[in-house]
Amino acid sequence: xxxxxxxxxxxxxxxxxxxxxxxxxxxxxxxxxxxxxxxxxxxxxxxxxxxxxxxxxxxxxxxxxxxxxxxxxxxxxxxxxxxxxxxxxxxxxxxxxxxxxxxxxxxxxxxxxxxxxxxxxxxxxxxxxxxxxxxxxxxxxxxxxxxxxxxxxxxxxxxxxxxxxxxxxxxxxxxxxxxxxxxxxxxxxxxxxxxxxxxxxxxxxxxxxxxxxxxxxxxxxxxxxxxxxxxxxxxxxxxxxxxxxxxxxxxxxxxxxxxxxxxxxxxxxxxxxxxxxxxxxxxxxxxxxxxxxxxxxxxxxxxxxxxxxxxxxxxxxxxxxx
Amino acid sequence: xxxxxxxxxxxxxxxxxxxxxxxxxxxxxxxxxxxxxxxxxxxxxxxxxxxxxxxxxxxxxxxxxxxxxxxxxxxxxxxxxxxxxxxxxxxxxxxxxxxxxxxxxxxxxxxxxxxxxxxxxxxxxxxxxxxxxxxxxxxxxxxxxxxxxxxxxxxxxxxxxxxxxxxxxxxxxxxxxxxxxxxxxxxxxxxxxxxxxxxxxxxxxxxxxxxxxxxxxxxxxxxxxxxxxxxxxxxxxxxxxxxxxxxxxxxxxxxxxxxxxxxxxxxxxxxxxxxxxxxxxxxxxxxxxxxxxxxxxxxxxxxxxxxxxxxxxxxxxxxxxxxxxxxxxxxxxxxxxxxxxxxxxxxxxxxxxxxxxxxxxxxxxxxxxxxxxxxxxxx
Ligand SMILES: Cc1cc2nc3c(=O)[nH]c(=O)nc-3n(C[C@H](O)[C@H](O)[C@H](O)COP(=O)(O)OP(=O)(O)OC[C@H]3O[C@@H](n4cnc5c(N)ncnc54)[C@H](O)[C@@H]3O)c2cc1C
Numbered sequence: 001x002x003x004x005x006x007x008x009x010x011x012x013x014x015x016x017x018x019x020x021x022x023x024x025x026x027x028x029x030x031x032x033x034x035x036x037x038x039x040x041x042x043x044x045x046x047x048x049x050x051x052x053x054x055x056x057x058x059x060x061x062x063x064x065x066x067x068x069x070x071x072x073x074x075x076x077x078x079x080x081x082x083x084x085x086x087x088x089x090x091x092x093x094x095x096x097x098x099x100x101x102x103x104x105x106x107x108x109x110x111x112x113x114x115x116x117x118x119x120x121x122x123x124x125x126x127x128x129x130x131x132x133x134x135x136x137x138x139x140x141x142x143x144x145x146x147x148x149x150x151x152x153x154x155x156x157x158x159x160x161x162x163x164x165x166x167x168x169x170x171x172x173x174x175x176x177x178x179x180x181x182x183x184x185x186x187x188x189x190x191x192x193x194x195x196x197x198x199x200x201x202x203x204x205x206x207x208x209x210x211x212x213x214x215x216x217x218x219x220x221x222x223x224x225x226x227x228x229x230x231x232x233x234x235x236x237x238x239x240x241x242x243x244x245x246x247x248x249x250x251x252x253x254x255x256x257x258x259x260x261x262x263x264x265x266x267x268x269x270x271x272x273x274x275x276x277x278x279x280x281x282x283x284x285x286x287x288x289x290x291x292x293x294x295x296x297x298x299x300x301x302x303x304x305x306x307x308x309x310x311x312x313x314x315x316x317x318x319x320x321x322x
Numbered sequence: 323x324x325x326x327x328x329x330x331x332x333x334x335x336x337x338x339x340x341x342x343x344x345x346x347x348x349x350x351x352x353x354x355x356x357x358x359x360x361x362x363x364x365x366x367x368x369x370x371x372x373x374x375x376x377x378x379x380x381x382x383x384x385x386x387x388x389x390x391x392x393x394x395x396x397x398x399x400x401x402x403x404x405x406x407x408x409x410x411x412x413x414x415x416x417x418x419x420x421x422x423x424x425x426x427x428x429x430x431x432x433x434x435x436x437x438x439x440x441x442x443x444x445x446x447x448x449x450x451x452x453x454x455x456x457x458x459x460x461x462x463x464x465x466x467x468x469x470x471x472x473x474x475x476x477x478x479x480x481x482x483x484x485x486x487x488x489x490x491x492x493x494x495x496x497x498x499x500x501x502x503x504x505x506x507x508x509x510x511x512x513x514x515x516x517x518x519x520x521x522x523x524x525x526x527x528x529x530x531x532x533x534x535x536x537x538x539x540x541x542x543x544x545x546x547x548x549x550x551x552x553x554x555x556x557x558x559x560x561x562x563x564x565x566x567x568x569x570x571x572x573x574x575x576x577x578x579x580x581x582x583x584x585x586x587x588x589x590x591x592x593x594x595x596x597x598x599x600x601x602x603x604x605x606x607x608x609x610x611x612x613x614x615x616x617x618x619x620x621x622x623x624x625x626x627x628x629x630x631x632x633x634x635x636x637x638x639x640x641x642x643x644x645x646x647x648x649x650x651x652x653x654x655x656x657x658x659x660x661x662x663x664x665x666x667x668x669x670x671x672x673x674x675x676x677x678x679x680x681x682x683x684x685x686x687x688x689x690x691x692x693x694x695x696x697x698x699x700x701x
Contacts, residue, residue: 018633049629077586077627099420100566102634174637181452314421317566319585 014048019125020103021050024090025067026057026220028112032066035112040074042118046125053080055097058087058315071320085315089223091189092312098177100317106177108190109169115139115208116168124171124204133176133199139208142166150228154192157236162195167203175199189231240300247293251286258282329513330356333504335528336520337364337486340683342474343691344518347698349484356512357478357486358504360524364486365471366616368522369688371546371653373582374574376400376407377687378462379438380415383424383564388668389436392687399465399689406469408575413462413559416445416454418638424564426456433458448560453638464559465688466574495532501678502532518698519682523654524614526596529682534674537684539656541597542588543617545627546653547581548573549645555579558643568634570645578648583634586627588655597654617652626650656684669693 021039025032036052043050054067064081071079082096090110098106105128107121120137128135142148147166155163172194179197180190195201216224233239261278264270332348334341337359348355361367375381378396379389400407417429424432433440438461445457478484491507495517504512519528526536549570551558559571559579568583592598596611604622609615617623628647635645658670667686671693674680681697 018629049633051630076625077589077630080585096420102630102637104633178450178452317421317585319588321590 015046015125016048017104018102019043019047019050019105019107020053020101021107021109022053022055022094022097022101023109024057024094024097024111025054025059025063026087026090026093027059027061027063027217029059029062029066031112032063033070035114036067036070036079038114038118039107039109039121040078042121046122050078051080051101051103052078053082053097053101055082055084055093057084057089057093068320077319077321079320081318081320083315083318085313087219087223088312089220089227091227094190096312096314098172104174106172106174107169108172111168113168115210116206120204120206121169121171124169127202127204128171128173131200132202133173133179134170134194134197134201136167136170136201136203138165138167138203138205140205141208141210146228150232153238154232154236157232157238157241158192159237160192160195160235162201164191164195165203167191168208170194173199188234189227192231192235240296243296244293247289247296251289251293254282254285254289258286327511327513328356329501330354331514332356332516332518333358333502333512333514334518334520335492336522336524337361337488338367338369338520338522339365339470339474339688339691340369340522340685340694341518341520342471342478344520344694344698345484345486346474346477347695349478349481352483355484356514357484358490358492358506358512359486359488360490360492360613361616362488364475364488365467366618368653368655370467370471371544371618371651372688373546373569373571373580374464374467375571376463376465376689378460379436380433380440380460380462380561381563382667383429383432386432386436389432389438392689393436393438395687395689395692396462398692400463403465403470403473405473406466406574407463408466408572409463411557411559411572413460413561413571414443414448414457415440415460415561415563416449416457417564418562418567419453419455421565422455422563422567429456429458429563433460448558448640448643449638450640454562462559464572464574466576469575492528492531495528497532497675497678497680502680515677516679517681519680520685522685523597523656525656525682525684527612527614529674530596530612532680534680534682536595537656537670537672537682538659539595539684540659541592541599542655542657543590543599543601543624544582544587544653544655545589545624546573546587546651547626547628547631548576548578548648548651549581550648551579552642552644552646555643555645560639560643562638568631568638570635570639579645581631581635581645583627583631586630586634589624589627589652597656614654617654620652623652658684658686671697673697 056064067081082100084093094108124135124137151164176197176199179199180193261275265275331353332355334344334357337357341357342364345355345357376396376399377392379392382388417424417426430440441459443457443459445454448457492504493507494505496503501513501515502517519525521528529536561569566585570579570581573580590599597614598611601622602609605615605620608620669686669690670684672682683694
């Protein structure tokens, strides 16, 4: 920690609450040092005891070595590392980090892009003390069009009381973590589960510095797309509604054709055998669509069960000290 | 016998449980035994400063061999030393829902296979919802090092053929044709045909003094927290397994509970053959890679990890199983590098020389002290 960084931090009585900061790390070797030093400065100035958990999502650059080095320069056993066995994406990895954390309050950093002043952390924390179990810090301007589209669709079709948006980090109370864990065994998309946990939530907006945004690599982009479609399917009824609607529409259409066949049998002169053949076909298709509608319903229920089995795999946990 | 050169059937370095057990065993057979101890009294290090758990095997769900052996030793130990055993409490093991290497089914299966008692309990009785997937009432006790130490001292005082020297500073160990010659800083010279190195954390230091190959170990400076249990916890011991978790259980018959955690009990580690730590430089010469001081009495001992350990316990335990801080104890733990993966803690007895005989014991647990019988016998 440099002098300057230390000075920036305003002095106040140290908090008695134990806080954990859980940070997602995936091929971030250039950002880690600066980021860890900044948040360590804020935490050590404001809290009597805290821990920083770095979740290393099987980075294949030097991230781990950099964390270890910084860990050695910070006194005490502040820094812990969870090494994921293989790349599992931000959601599962962060779940692992949160499960390991022991803080009364937990900061979640999904990325190390610091487009805000580090002091914002304390502002967010203070807000949670006023009675919010979850407080998000969200940038005013969100860059990515795809993200905006995703949230628009998501919010339209999910029954969540809190609309989702791009957020940079958040603080959770232990109560919120316990609540969320007792609601569902695994958490494929944290934001959606948090929004539905029934506790008080608040969001603080800040003017973001857009020069800091970070590009995603191919793997991450793919992962994000998968995540987006998974969570749309899982947490909204968009897909379910659409398929069911289609099945019902087809049902109605075949029914219409059946009526038309009967009517034309009476009013028009039709080739013999046409009517009976049409009726068989109509009956058959109608049956197929009814069965499809039932299957779709079944699938949507099965999917929930299957999803709740998926959990992360960790390789090791280390505590770093001098 | 001249004052400056004395001859003994056996010389034992270290007055922990292993050293004094050996002294008593040999003393009872009428052998002339001398115990050399660095401290001013016995049982000042690992034998006193540890979790005081008489292991039954629950701790090793990934090593059947260790578990089965532990169960056997357990029964013998609590019979031989029943006066120092505290058993009137519920020892509860639990498997953590996340991060555990062993889950509920595996733990139950393991206990059955190892034939150790294990009754399933409702985790909700002790733990916050969703944090442990299983809880089990087990049979495991704790021993009181103070009482055990007094027993050995009393027994040895009565033996004219056994002597214990305290405050000893060993300077040199030389191997002669049929004996070892030990020179102390005081100038005293001692001779024996059988030397037992029972110094635990210092075992490699003694080996290196004698010029023998060291054990392949790493060292951890550990903190045991003593706490005052609140009512509901008083008659309960809790251990959350199998990974980075914690344990809070009675500390012998002292009325205190010990609090430890896998992540926060070890403060600093050394991977060198002789224990090298940064804090040694701040110890004013009290401790060095050549001779460890007693971490518990050291000015450079680390700051307590109480905030970490207590918060971890708080995360899991229901509020009524509370406790408060009393104090901290520190000691050095040598860990065989070979035992890290399956977490077994074997006791290794190594004879590095025969006639004259040099034996080093590196103990893994209190109740495996009987492993010494074999090597002490045929002499
Ligand atoms: C943190 C921790 C927790 C543990 N928990 C448990 C547990 O719950 N259950 C269990 O069964 N086991 C446990 N163990 C292991 C157990 O404590 C040891 O296996 C056992 O106490 C070792 O006994 P000892 O007699 O070999 O060593 P010690 O009791 O350490 O005795 C060694 C003696 O040698 C002396 N000595 C050192 N150097 C010299 C020298 N140069 N000259 C003369 N004397 C010297 C020391 O002063 C000391 O008195 C734990 C260990 C640690 C460190």
